[in-house]
Amino acid sequence: xxxxxxxxxxxxxxxxxxxxxxxxxxxxxxxxxxxxxxxxxxxxxxxxxxxxxxxxxxxxxxxxxxxxxxxxxxxxxxxxxxxxxxxxxxxxxxxxxxxxxxxxxxxxxxxxxxxxxxxxxxxxxxxxxxxxxxxxxxxxxxxxxxxxxxxxxxxxxxxxxxxxxxxxxxxxxxxxxxxxxxxxxxxxxxxxxxxxxxxxxxxxxxxxxxxxxxxxxxxxxxxxxxxxxxxxxxxxxxxxxxxxxxxxxxxxxxxxxxxxxxxxxxxxxxxxxxxxxxxxxxxxxxxxxxxxxxxxxxxxxxxxxxxxxxxxxxxxxxxxxxxxxxxxxxxxxxxxxxxxxxxxxxxxxxxxxxxxxxxxxxxxxxxxxxxxxxxxxxxxxxxxxxxxxxxxxxxx
Amino acid sequence: xxxxxxxxxxxxxxxxxxxxxxxxxxxxxxxxxxxxxxxxxxxxxxxxxxxxxxxxxxxxxxxxxxxxxxxxxxxxxxxxxxxxxxxxxxxxxxxxxxxxxxxxxxxxxxxxxxxxxxxxxxxxxxxxxxxxxxxxxxxxxxxxxxxxxxxxxxxxxxxxxxxxxxxxxxxxxxxxxxxxxxxxxxxxxxxxxxxxxxxxxxxxxxxxxxxxxxxxxxxxxxxxxxxxxxxxxxxxxxxxxxxxxxxxxxxxxxxxxxxxxxxxxxxxxxxxxxxxxxxxxxxxxxxxxxxxxxxxxxxxxxxxxxxxxxxxxxxxxxxxxxxxxxxxxxxxxxxxxxx
Numbered sequence: 001x002x003x004x005x006x007x008x009x010x011x012x013x014x015x016x017x018x019x020x021x022x023x024x025x026x027x028x029x030x031x032x033x034x035x036x037x038x039x040x041x042x043x044x045x046x047x048x049x050x051x052x053x054x055x056x057x058x059x060x061x062x063x064x065x066x067x068x069x070x071x072x073x074x075x076x077x078x079x080x081x082x083x084x085x086x087x088x089x090x091x092x093x094x095x096x097x098x099x100x101x102x103x104x105x106x107x108x109x110x111x112x113x114x115x116x117x118x119x120x121x122x123x124x125x126x127x128x129x130x131x132x133x134x135x136x137x138x139x140x141x142x143x144x145x146x147x148x149x150x151x152x153x154x155x156x157x158x159x160x161x162x163x164x165x166x167x168x169x170x171x172x173x174x175x176x177x178x179x180x181x182x183x184x185x186x187x188x189x190x191x192x193x194x195x196x197x198x199x200x201x202x203x204x205x206x207x208x209x210x211x212x213x214x215x216x217x218x219x220x221x222x223x224x225x226x227x228x229x230x231x232x233x234x235x236x237x238x239x240x241x242x243x244x245x246x247x248x249x250x251x252x253x254x255x256x257x258x259x260x261x262x263x264x265x266x267x268x269x270x271x272x273x274x275x276x277x278x279x280x281x282x283x284x285x286x287x288x289x290x291x292x293x294x295x296x297x298x299x300x301x302x303x304x305x306x307x308x309x310x311x312x313x314x315x316x317x318x319x320x321x322x323x324x325x326x327x328x329x330x331x332x333x334x335x336x337x338x339x340x341x342x343x344x345x346x347x348x349x350x351x352x353x354x355x356x357x358x359x360x361x362x363x364x365x366x367x368x369x370x371x372x373x374x375x376x377x378x379x380x381x382x383x384x385x386x387x388x389x390x391x392x393x394x395x396x
Numbered sequence: 397x398x399x400x401x402x403x404x405x406x407x408x409x410x411x412x413x414x415x416x417x418x419x420x421x422x423x424x425x426x427x428x429x430x431x432x433x434x435x436x437x438x439x440x441x442x443x444x445x446x447x448x449x450x451x452x453x454x455x456x457x458x459x460x461x462x463x464x465x466x467x468x469x470x471x472x473x474x475x476x477x478x479x480x481x482x483x484x485x486x487x488x489x490x491x492x493x494x495x496x497x498x499x500x501x502x503x504x505x506x507x508x509x510x511x512x513x514x515x516x517x518x519x520x521x522x523x524x525x526x527x528x529x530x531x532x533x534x535x536x537x538x539x540x541x542x543x544x545x546x547x548x549x550x551x552x553x554x555x556x557x558x559x560x561x562x563x564x565x566x567x568x569x570x571x572x573x574x575x576x577x578x579x580x581x582x583x584x585x586x587x588x589x590x591x592x593x594x595x596x597x598x599x600x601x602x603x604x605x606x607x608x609x610x611x612x613x614x615x616x617x618x619x620x621x622x623x624x625x626x627x628x629x630x631x632x633x634x635x636x637x638x639x640x641x642x643x644x645x646x647x648x649x650x651x652x653x654x655x656x657x658x659x660x661x662x663x664x665x666x667x668x669x670x671x672x673x674x675x676x677x678x679x680x681x682x683x684x685x686x687x688x689x690x691x692x693x694x695x696x697x698x699x700x701x702x703x704x705x706x707x708x709x710x711x712x713x714x715x716x717x718x719x720x721x722x723x724x725x726x727x728x729x730x731x732x733x734x735x
Contacts, residue, residue: 265734284727288671293658381638
């Protein structure tokens with residue numbers, strides 16, 4: 001257990017490093033290319049500084065940090081208003097955890113160094129008919145013998161894959177069998193995004209971003225050596241992927257939301273509402289809501305540091321954060337008035353940009369992605385409040 | 397932390413969850429015997445010298461069981477005395493109030509007038525359990541003072557409130573002559589300082605009461621939906637109800653996290669504490685509104701305890717300054733700090 005003095009020492013060290021190294025002006029990125037470039041440069045700088053992968057094991061430079069230390073690093077990144085690591089999120093959390101827990105030694109040796117060099121990964125989980133009900137996925141994989149080693153031949157479609165158009169590798173869930181329960185026939189593969197038969201189509205989103213993409217797979221061949229876990233064990237491996245992130249992101253986001261409240265304050269001043277009781281009241285309510293989300297995220301991580309976690313805790317944090325984010329952007333839209341109704345170019349890399357309509361539309365990402373608000377409610381109700389599940393077997 | 401757990405265990409044993417609003421006088425006796433009145437009294441003043449965590453944990457538990465004895469106003473009245481170094485006989489007051497005599501803090505605005513010869517008249521409305529009190533800590537014109545209940549020109553009238561877990565009184569002053577030996581704070585600066593000492597304590601205590609009550613009301617509602625069957629299944633199986641219950645849970649835990657954060661935050665401002673209480677009271681109100689809806693018709697009957705939580709939540713909303721005011725002040729403060 002790290003002592004408080006040790007943690008405060010680390011805090012000072014990270015803070016000083018960030019003063020010297022945190023990039024400025026990163027919100028100005030107006031194209032994905034600029035954004036991609038600045039994200040990559042910042043990631044490599046963090047790797048060099050030793051703060052990019054605090055959750056990795058100690059054998060990796062900058063790894064071996066306790067959760068308490070990770071929390072300090074993320075708090076300081078948020079406090080310094082450094083860019084969030086978006087592009088490397090799937091690689092350093094999802095791909096890492098998957099390989100660390102379920103990968104072969106050879107796979108780890110091959111991919112971990114490439115992740116540290118800035119290789120970009122995406123996630124090929126959701127499908128048009130497998131969203132919240134992920135296990136219903138249908139993307140088909142057939143094993144075929146080849147003289148130089150067996151391959152899986154993949155046909156199907158993936159969707160909502162973040163930044164897939166820029167990714168080098170993909171964490172792919174496919175169906176190798178339709179026998180038994182739907183979870184049983186799922187297999188986990190690592191796919192090269194440059195492989196023949198892979199095509200990516202960015203999705204035009206309502207806020208004029210193209211953060212997500214569809215991936216079409218047409219007779220894509222993936223060597224069996226790229227399988228993680230046994231054939232048919234993909235569902236369990238996917239749990240390792242999804243459990244990789246231990247509340248750090250939501251804490252970081254909550255703190256950054258608090259750090260963005262100045263944008264609402266600026267609107268209040270710019271529009272001369274400094275003495276409007278109603279608006280001050282709504283602002284005070286928002287400030288307190290954001291404070292409570294920060295307190296909850298902080299409590300969640302502190303509990304985890306002390307080895308306490310109940311099923312449903314993370315769902316409460318996520319649903320509180322996403323609603324606060326919605327309320328924040330909605331107040332911005334309201335205070336911004338008619339100005340916000342004219343299209344302004346969006347910027348990349350931040351959730352809270354001050355382009356209020358875009359921020360408002362972006363806030364849906366947190367009520368829909370990463371386990372929708374409704375899925376979280378089911379978890380809270382069924383696992384935490386122990387309300388019974390509906391009986392299975394209902395047929396249309 | 398072990399101490400805190402022991403305190404919570406003791407509270408749950410003394411006030412079991414299945415006995416809502418236990419009889420006031422016996423509860424008060426029990427509270428005095430368990431030493432809860434001494435919890436926040438500094439060791440130098442003969443008390444236990446425990447911090448905000450301890451009192452907050454107890455108020456949370458007492459909120460859960462809709463405690464009917466006036467522990468919150470008692471603690472605050474005692475803290476007013478403790479914070480008044482110039483009070484004559486301060487030590488004796490502390491000793492008596494720690495041992496079970498009762499001098500509540502009045503937690504609402506007063507409308508009092510003062511004649512040129514210094515006589516005070518008017519009504520101090522909404523004093524908790526004035527029939528048990530030896531004095532009330534009230535804001536007189538230009539001073540905080542202990543107003544003894546047996547002084548000339550002081551009388552009490554009970555006013556039945558919807559919240560039957562509390563008993564509220566008007567303390568009527570009719571030409572009451574304030575006794576200089578009962579003054580706690582005099583003049584604007586002292587009065588403000590005492591207010592700002594007591595206000596965060598009051599808000600923490602009430603926020604804890606609200607969230608304890610909200611947690612109990614949600615538990616009760618969820619249990620009811622598991623037991624009550626319609627359409628050949630427990631109500632709890634309907635997703636429409638599950639999702640509402642889950643949202644209530646989320647709102648409670650977020651407010652509770654802020655409560656414990658502010659308990660430990662020595663830097664929190666008076667307005668931030670007020671905003672915490674406003675949040676907790678809003679959550680309590682909404683949870684109890686939903687609780688009655690979850691219970692259906694039975695929730696509208698007097699025999700079911702559901703309404704008791706709703707009525708306490710409504711009263712809590714009114715105590716210690718309006719929610720609107722605290723939200724606005726928090727907004728104003730945040731605006732100034734985010735220049």
